[in-house]
Amino acid sequence: EPEVTQTPSHQVTQMGQEVILRCVPISNHLYFYWYRQILGQKVEFLVSFYNNEISEKSEIFDDQFSVERPDGSNFTLKIRSTKLEDSAMYFCASSVRTGRSERNQPQHFGDGTRLSIL
């Protein structure tokens, strides 16, 4: 069964450094998402991306964050200057585009990248 893959599984970075988290969504999916989960807290939406542009973003997704689809298969999340509070699990998800007559297609998640800021 196709799956969303994320690399690396664990990233350790010094505070203030830039970090790039990588994701390969399911190949026939057209919507891509990033979520994060701080230890012991809810999974929180960061951003959704469709047709090479952001379609929706949360208050968490400030100017320190950016997303990119650099080629036909990868989807990346960049944090420009990391802070201690950015330490979390970051999940990538993807979903299939639906037409007007179709019901919602749910999002499929990768196993996440654990980001530790020192």
Add this chain to the structure above:
Amino acid sequence: QKEVEQDPGPLSVPEGAIVSLNCTYSNSAFQYFMWYRQYSRKGPELLMYTYSSGNKEDGRFTAQVDKSSKYISLFIRDSQPSDSATYLCAMSLRDTGNQFYFGTGTSLTVIP
């Protein structure tokens, strides 16, 4: 307000028991409802999704939605030790492309 509330547990049941997991929400605009299972150090794995009130069954799992009460449930019949995981409810406002709102997750342990 788009709050989703879920009892974090932990919930511990004997093998073979029927498990009931629940979420409540405050925003009546939510249209789509999902249940995910999350094993330790893994991502959320989709179990069930539905877009209407009523029941939806898939094997040992039944998802129930009551939009009038803003309440959703997941029932697991004949629970197995392999069902031990955290169960997350999620919901969204409209069709594909928009954010999911998650509950905190309920930790379930099925004791052999």
